[in-house]
Amino acid sequence: MKKVKYLLLLILSLSATQKIAAQKDTIAQQRQARKMLRQGNELYENEKFTDASVAYQKALGENSNYDKANYNLGNALYQNKNFKEAIPQYELTTKTATNPATKAAAFHNIGNAMMESKNYQGAVDAFKNGLRSNPNDDETRYNLAVAQKLLDKEKKENKDDKKKDKNDDKNDDKKDKNKDPKDDPNGDKDKDQKNDKNKDKEQDKKQNSDKNKEQDKKQPKPKEGKMSPQQVKQLLESLNNEEKKTQKKMNAKKAKGKKIKQEKDW
Template structure:
């Protein structure tokens, strides 16, 4: 019984493995068919459609290096440089063929060059040459990338120095403006003090002294009321009235004198 049980388990194991292998082979065949479809679309420069076919192929077989590499090429041609690099990197990790790795690194360098990431492109081209030292095209691209990287670094340094200089000048101008404002405030205060010191106290006295003259002058300039003219008859009446008043006054004065005099009594001899 035990022997029979072991045979049954062994047969089940073989069956499962065979079924799995059949399924794997089926997926690989489907992946290859999708790869061929993608290649046809790629040759027709239908890069977007080709990318879809390659992606489906990878869905059937995730370790399909050719599908991954071609997918990267389709993305590159469609100017999706960042996504293409991810596919090329997958090839460099999974492929066992040095020439395939060299081509993947070479294309990574090209995609980085398109994004003006020149120093990273230099490293990619170096990795490509490590896998295929005889590739003259990669060597040429490496020289171009090194030249552009050096130029980019110099431009970045110049821009950095310029920004520092501009900031320094800005701070210097700001500090100078503060000094100018401070000096201006001090100058205004000094001018005010000097003006107060130069002022003669006699000016106030003269100013006050001139005020009565001004008032007198105003009184002189003030129009006087004009006296009314009298007729000869009015003058005569006025004189007569004054004469009468004078007589009355004289009479009153004499009366006052008489009252004030003592009566002299005659002596009796």
């Protein structure tokens, strides 16, 4: 009986020792993870995004549930233009973040990455989710409008291309049906008649060209360096349109990528 009690005490003692050791390992891993995160942040601030990515990955190796490391890894990948790789990191943040502002920022950055990848439907969905988390975010609202316009344009172009392809197929079918040179005994005659008509047209064009040259000689030519009022109006309209296009591009670039923020852990 005493032996049984002794064995039970020994088992309990060993179990408690293992739990204490496991807790110590966990605390040590968390400290190491925080250390690697701080290193990553320093590298990020110095625009060494590749090295920062490595540091954040090491932090996640010590603590796979480290939200700040996940989010910052996404930012480092984004800054290195690895947009497709950055998206899963932001998605993890949207699932684990308890702060609505952090969740909204992650959705915003997903939208930016989707825009860079020309996935406009994905960008629209991400920006909408960002506004659900933070309805007062004007940056996300602006980016949503830009993404929606690009998506509408893409859909219209795809629709026009399909319609054009369909019409081309119909025209090809008609040509194939009407074509049968072997069964047409008058084919050579028609060809000769067409050639004669083309020659007559060329002669008429030449005569008209000679007449126009004679008329041009008689008419006074405008002085070089001067523009007619209509040409000036067209030039001003063209410059105005180019200025509007440039302004739109600048506004779109200003909106993109503006939301990236680092999760500090000092």
